[in-house]
Amino acid sequence: MKANTYLTFKLGQELFAVNVDNVLEVLERQLITPVPDAPKNLLGIINFRGEILPVLNTHLKFNLTVEDNEELERLLIVFEIGQDENKYSVAATADAVKDVIEVANEQIKPVPENGISYDSKYLTGITNYNNQFVMLLNTIKAFSF
């Protein structure tokens, strides 16, 4: 039985999960420098260990409505995606980080084709954890530009 470890986090009302292999760090109250004229779903840039990283507005990218956009106590998850020369890092917004969970491959169910209010192309599947549905993210698709 093959299983992977995932980090779950909240975005709006939904619970999402990403493979922990792709997660570098979770940052709190990081100073974000906005970049004028940047694409809409980029909030700006941050200084992460001396490197400049783009900050992705995950809510906007996944087409999730945010009630309080102004003073959102933002949490950033820093992802490392890709291999070798194509490796890059990106920070993405999240509302809360929940758990680290183990999900076996057969526990993953396919994404229903319609009826989902946000962009389902970034998902690899759905699983049930503690009676809650968790959306498993395809990190490469979800966090590439």
Place this chain on the structure above:
Amino acid sequence: MNQLKLKFIDEAESLLTSLDNVLIELEKTDDLQNINEAFRVMHTIKGASGMFGFDKIVEITHELESIYDLLRQKTLQLNPSIIDITFTAADHIRALLIDEAFSNENNIKRHKLLKESIDVVKGIKTPESKKTEPKTTSTPNEIKVSNKPTTGNIDKKATWNILFYPNEELIKRCVNMAYTFHDLFALGEYKISSKPFNNSEGEFWSIFLVTDQPFEEIENALMFVMDYCKISKVADFDIFNPTELEKRDEQLNNITQHIEAFDTTDMQNNAPNNANDSGKELIHLINKTNNQQPVQMTPKATTRINVEASKLDTLMYLVSELVTTKSELLIALKKHDEEKSIDAAEKIEKLSKLFSDNALSIRMVSLHEMLNKFKRLIRDLAKQLGKQIEFEIIGEDTELDKNIIDAIGEPIMHLIRNCIDHGIEIPEKRIAKGKPETGTIKFEAQKTGNYVYITISDDGNGINTEYVYNKAVDKGFIQPGTNLTEKEIMDLIFLPGFSTAESLSNVSGRGIGMDIVLKRIHDIRGEIIVSSTKNIGTAFTLKLQQTVSIISTLLVTSGKTTYAIPIEDIEACNIELDENTTNTQSKLIRYNNELLPFYILKGYTMHAEDSSCSQKLIIINKQSKRYAIIADTIIGEYQAVIKPLGKAFSEVKHLSGASLLGDGSIALLLDTDNVWFKTSNN
């Protein structure tokens, strides 16, 4: 041991580059010194590749070495096919260095062909009789290599055994492995284990040496690595199968007689030509193999830098100063001695400036190595296109940051390709035009102030402006009848998708175009200027910064956003913006009785625009484009360490990077070229 092997591969590659250059010289004049040099390179590579188990390289270099030995002794005359074969062999060795397991089919094929053609050149036998080729006996773990043809006095020979224990320390001392044993092998005949053995003291190689030289000579040869060697005398005679040697002696004599016979008989013209022809056929075959899977010749980014020792001494001195100053600061802080703390802090500030200067100077690399690679490329291309080309180099000692050298390699190669392919005419045409038969490509580098200018020029066709103009009209880049100056027409060649080659030649019409060349140069904040005169030639001048990582900038703010503007692009700053300077109707700004377009820096503000504070004007002058930037405040000068924004922001053209400020916040670096397109009148 892996580290030693990597070092060997590195060394072998630089040896091969030097071989390329020797061969280019040999092609011009048959010079004994260069033949000796080629022999020496072969010999060095052979010895070292044996140590690291590159058996196939040993085979090839051994064969080549014998050719050059014959050349040295004047029993063989240098001819173009020998040079061609050596070039192919050099590429072959390059391929083998990567393909250690000898598994690539092309390499296997090329290896066989190469050996056959070498045999033909040696005149020992024609390819038809290859079955009778006596195989050199070699036991699986040992390779038999003999160095000099034995010259008498076998009686005096003794056999020595040298055990060589290299270790980490040796690597640190930067001992050149390839040369270490060169002197030793020159003493006589040797046998060397192809793989290191293992015992309680670590890995070691075993070398057997048969020589008539005394022990002192061996000691001298191993001077630098004596500490890692154990030498013992095995016997007072040659323990290795002397009959084998005699056989080889006989063979050598036969070859000599063979060649002499040709010289004296009436068949003089007949037979050697035959051998030559079949040699040529084989070279064609080899070239065919090469074309199928060409050996990679793209200039690779060098991963190692040679640094002057004095620069490292400075670095060490700075480190010790820093450590002392740090302790001073700590003590002062503990004692709450404000005065001393400030002193120490100031000292650290000075030191950090010296550190950055030192680090930058270490990164400076001369153009030498890059140019060496070009020489071979030009020779190959000229030959392929049937053109005669002389490559002239001026100022190859000019230094540039390693990052820049790595970045300009490909664009410059492309410019040179263009010169050879489109610029220089074929010899007949040149004669018809009254030019010398041989075309010249000139590479000139010179440092002026903070810039390095590199000019690549040819004395060929020049750019046909009429043709370029018509082509641009055809492609829809410009409207027919547009009035353009000569210079503007020439700049059209940098447009994406503009390729003037009538047919896609496999030399320059492939892959990257002039637009990519321009982009690559822009990426490192450089500029290209093209000038050309019909039938006189074309020149491309690159204006490059010596270093890209740190630039002087002016920090300004707009709202809460901080911007950095390269100081070299600023003509004037700190001009107040008021009713007199603005001209809302024409969307221009008045500056010293001139009207300039402007760009208002966008700032991120939490609250509504605060218009009460007076804004400032900064006048930009970049490549004769002049415009004004409007900012809220000017902070001052800042030495910015530039970091890339990454591909997420590739669409944000007016920014070219970002820099971390002392308080952890980030300043955005303006791309003064691209801001121009966002000004009011564009």
